Amino acid sequence: MSRKAPTIHDVALRAGVSPATASNVVNGNRPVGDESRARVMKAIGELGYRPNRLAAALRAKRSRLIGVVVPEISNVFFASLVHGIEEQAAASGYELVLVSSSEDKAIEQRRIEALLDRQIEGLIVVPSNDASFAALRDKRCGGVPPTVLVDRGCGSPGVDTVGAECAAGALAATRHLIGLGHRDIAVLTPWINLANIRARIEGYTRALDEADLSPRARVCVGGPTLDGLRGAIEQDLHRADRPTAIFALTNVAALAAIKAVRALGLDIPGDVSIVGFDDFDWMCALRPYLTTVAQPVDEFASSAWRLLMQRLSGAARAEEVRIELPCALKVRESTGPARPRLKIAAGA
Amino acid sequence: MSRKAPTIHDVALRAGVSPATASNVVNGNRPVGDESRARVMKAIGELGYRPNRLAAALRAKRSRLIGVVVPEISNVFFASLVHGIEEQAAASGYELVLVSSSEDKAIEQRRIEALLDRQIEGLIVVPSNDASFAALRDKRCGGVPPTVLVDRGCGSPGVDTVGAECAAGALAATRHLIGLGHRDIAVLTPWINLANIRARIEGYTRALDEADLSPRARVCVGGPTLDGLRGAIEQDLHRADRPTAIFALTNVAALAAIKAVRALGLDIPGDVSIVGFDDFDWMCALRPYLTTVAQPVDEFASSAWRLLMQRLSGAARAEEVRIELPCALKVRESTGPARPRLKIAAGA
DNA sequence: GTGAAAGCGCTAACAT
DNA sequence: ATGTTAGCGCTTTCAC
Numbered sequence: 001m002s003r004k005a006p007t008i009h010d011v012a013l014r015a016g017v018s019p020a021t022a023s024n025v026v027n028g029n030r031p032v033g034d035e036s037r038a039r040v041m042k043a044i045g046e047l048g049y050r051p052n053r054l055a056a057a058l059r060a061k062r063s064r065l066i067g068v069v070v071p072e073i074s075n076v077f078f079a080s081l082v083h084g085i086e087e088q089a090a091a092s093g094y095e096l097v098l099v100s101s102s103e104d105k106a107i108e109q110r111r112i113e114a115l116l117d118r119q120i121e122g123l124i125v126v127p128s129n130d131a132s133f134a135a136l137r138d139k140r141c142g143g144v145p146p147t148v149l150v151d152r153g154c155g156s157p158g159v160d161t162v163g164a165e166c167a168a169g170a171l172a173a174t175r176h177l178i179g180l181g182h183r184d185i186a187v188l189t190p191w192i193n194l195a196n197i198r199a200r201i202e203g204y205t206r207a208l209d210e211a212d213l214s215p216r217a218r219v220c221v222g223g224p225t226l227d228g229l230r231g232a233i234e235q236d237l238h239r240a241d242r243p244t245a246i247f248a249l250t251n252v253a254a255l256a257a258i259k260a261v262r263a264l265g266l267d268i269p270g271d272v273s274i275v276g277f278d279d280f281d282w283m284c285a286l287r288p289y290l291t292t293v294a295q296p297v298d299e300f301a302s303s304a305w306r307l308l309m310q311r312l313s314g315a316a317r318a319e320e321v322r323i324e325l326p327c328a329l330k331v332r333e334s335t336g337p338a339r340p341r342l343k344i345a346a347g348a
Numbered sequence: 349m350s351r352k353a354p355t356i357h358d359v360a361l362r363a364g365v366s367p368a369t370a371s372n373v374v375n376g377n378r379p380v381g382d383e384s385r386a387r388v389m390k391a392i393g394e395l396g397y398r399p400n401r402l403a404a405a406l407r408a409k410r411s412r413l414i415g416v417v418v419p420e421i422s423n424v425f426f427a428s429l430v431h432g433i434e435e436q437a438a439a440s441g442y443e444l445v446l447v448s449s450s451e452d453k454a455i456e457q458r459r460i461e462a463l464l465d466r467q468i469e470g471l472i473v474v475p476s477n478d479a480s481f482a483a484l485r486d487k488r489c490g491g492v493p494p495t496v497l498v499d500r501g502c503g504s505p506g507v508d509t510v511g512a513e514c515a516a517g518a519l520a521a522t523r524h525l526i527g528l529g530h531r532d533i534a535v536l537t538p539w540i541n542l543a544n545i546r547a548r549i550e551g552y553t554r555a556l557d558e559a560d561l562s563p564r565a566r567v568c569v570g571g572p573t574l575d576g577l578r579g580a581i582e583q584d585l586h587r588a589d590r591p592t593a594i595f596a597l598t599n600v601a602a603l604a605a606i607k608a609v610r611a612l613g614l615d616i617p618g619d620v621s622i623v624g625f626d627d628f629d630w631m632c633a634l635r636p637y638l639t640t641v642a643q644p645v646d647e648f649a650s651s652a653w654r655l656l657m658q659r660l661s662g663a664a665r666a667e668e669v670r671i672e673l674p675c676a677l678k679v680r681e682s683t684g685p686a687r688p689r690l691k692i693a694a695g696a
Numbered sequence: 697g698t699g700a701a702a703g704c705g706c707t708a709a710c711a712t
Numbered sequence: 713a714t715g716t717t718a719g720c721g722c723t724t725t726c727a728c
Binding site for chain 1 (some may be wrong): 349398420422455464610
């Protein structure tokens with residue numbers, strides 16, 4: 001901050017070449033003679049020149065900035081996703097501008113506008129709702145940069161999407177529970193208006209159907225917060241015909257289910273079996289290790305990046321690409337055979 | 349992307365005012381007459397004008413971009429920190445450019461250079477090592493923007509820092525263990541060359557001293573990865589005089605300790621008590637709920653942001669500010685009375 | 697292979 | 713209160 005930083009002009013001056021040539025050795029946009037190149041390199045070293053990427057971006061209309069939008073950075077799932085994306089970005093000479101929507105549609109729109117104003121070249125979004133992207137596109141009349149939707153909004157028309165085979169994952173999980181003898185299986189979910197969640201519910205429903213258990217389907221909706229989810233499932237757990245198994249459709253829902261079951265003094269999986277969603281280290285550290293439907297989050301990140309780069313390089317086909325990656329059911333300790341319900345001990 | 353976006357020039361033209369006036373209604377830098385203001389607003393609406401923040405930043409030399417550097421985004425602690433910072437940034441009209449150092453000094457330097465090239469106005473860094481910032485400053489000969497170091501590098505000269513009272517936290521944790529009758533308490537840590545870690549070790553050592561247990565101090569160093577940490581503590585656990593308690597100095601170390609103890613078929617806290625570091629939801633979901641030293645991560649974020657904004661506004665004093673926030677020992681279920689060691693069951 | 701010149705879109709001086 | 717002008721630092725025609 002002492003005296004103002006040298007510009008490419010200074011470099012050119014010192015090297016006795018034109019700014020254009022200096023620029024060309026820095027960016028390799030066009031061939032440069034060995035003689036000139038050497039002198040420019042020398043000048044750069046002596047001056048400690050660093051290019052101003054802001055100016056370069058303005059002129060070249062290439063910011064090499066990618067906007068990343070997630071509902072909640074502190075959610076392990078999204079944090080892992082961002083981690084994966086950042087790795088790719090660093091390797092490709094891009095930087096990430098990260099914003100959070102807090103699961104709020106209005107905030108999301110506002111934050112995305114901020115990203116667009118910054119001339120980001122592309123967008124990777126876990127939208128707060130399935131219609132987010134369509135809304136954005138409508139408002140901007142098509143003036144939206146290449147975008148990839150991840151985890152949510154999968155299959156939206158006109159945009160590349162990456163997601164999991166949620167229905168299949170949920171089907172496997174529910175079958176597992178039914179195979180264990182469970183007949184009262186509750187689903188715990190933050191909401192039901194997202195397609196990926198609906199797919200999970202559909203998988204659940206299908207499994208129930210197969211076993212003629214459809215009438216016993218029950219879905220607890222608790223909102224995005226831990227407390228809300230916990231409250232929702234606790235209510236269900238208080239009923240006389242309380243579920244003997246809970247299928248939590250997100251990692252936060254799984255946490256909520258565990259806490260609720262504990263709070264009632266019930267045993268996992270003795271009284272209540274639990275299947276979660278997503279798979280992270282802490283889920284198999286303390287007991288019981290959680291049975292869960294693992295989503296391939298690293299592949300989410302790499303697929304999303306690949307798709308985005310294809311769009312940016314113009315190498316992509318006109319139609320949207322829709323990637324669906326398989327989930328893996330990890331059977332661990334939180335699920336066990338169904339047992340007859342005991343009353344909750346008074347005062348427990 | 350259809351036809352090129354309107355510029356402030358177009359707005360001015362349509363409103364019948366000068367670009368300067370249009371700019372002034374957009375930015376409120378100088379007062380504008382009601383008449384002109386209204387016409388500019390109208391033009392903006394009709395054209396769907398959005399300012400190009402890249403150009404504005406270049407001209408005004410104010411990017412309103414803050415660089416954030418963390419060792420590992422997927423680590424819950426850092427993810428929570430970033431979450432907190434992003435909230436503040438959004439509220440203050442800034443955006444965050446997020447990079448990860450992967451705990452690697454060279455990568456860190458490279459990524460920070462990339463941030464500086466983008467003319468970020470400030471830097472919030474969890475450095476990969478205590479000397480990172482000094483190295484950066486040396487290399488750039490003072491050409492470094494306002495910076496706040498968080499979690500690590502606390503007390504570094506010439507830079508604002510935010511951290512926890514690690515020694516006190518560790519002292520409390522170790523006293524708790526000693527009070528439970530433990531005499532062989534191992535520390536598990538990724539490394540010992542970071543000041544915050546050394547402070548934790550110092551707190552541990554002090555507590556040992558108080559109880560005349562100094563000769564029994566043992567520190568297992570396992571590197572940053574879960575597997576490395578787990579391997580390190582497993583070795584110690586295999587010894588005949590294995591520890592009856594483990595004090596893990598990071599959340600990853602805690603996870604490693606738990607996994608290692610489990611793998612040996614030992615009970616927590618029956619055979620081995622564990623105290624962790626940091627506090628997150630999953631730590632008190634599955635059993636046993638983890639006793640841990642909680643760092644006030646949200647306050648880390650808000651303090652760091654406040655400090656940075658003070659520097660940016662010039663409202664800060666010349667000397668560096670050093671903030672140390674208290675930790676809280678959360679006593680839960682993973683710590684219990686020391687019991688005589690039993691042999692590890694053969695074949696377990 | 698190299699240079700001269702024109703701006704990217706915006707805002708800060710300096711006018712009035 | 714408003715307009716005019718210059719130029720942030722860079723890249724890119726277009727010449728040679």
